[in-house]
Amino acid sequence: MTKLIFVYGTLKSGEPNYDLIRDESRGKCTLRGRATTEEKYPLVVASRFDIPYLLYDPGKGHVRTKRR
Numbered sequence: 001m002t003k004l005i006f007v008y009g010t011l012k013s014g015e016p017n018y019d020l021i022r023d024e025s026r027g028k029c030t031l032r033g034r035a036t037t038e039e040k041y042p043l044v045v046a047s048r049f050d051i052p053y054l055l056y057d058p059g060k061g062h063v064r065t066k067r068r
Contacts, residue, residue, distance in 0.1 A: 009052025016050040
């Protein structure tokens with residue numbers, strides 16, 4: 001059975017938790033397309049657990065990530 005999911009933050013390609021959805025033992029993951037919000041919002045990836053926080057500050061789209 002195919003299930004579609006939308007990911008953002010640390011599950012996106014190039015982010016710290018991307019390998020979690022690429023692991024084929026959990027099922028096959030295929031990019032179906034890209035999406036954006038209608039309005040920009042800032043995304044901050046923080047803490048030692050790489051938790052993404054989408055901040056409610058409409059119009060300020062800026063992504064900061066903590067690189068290991």
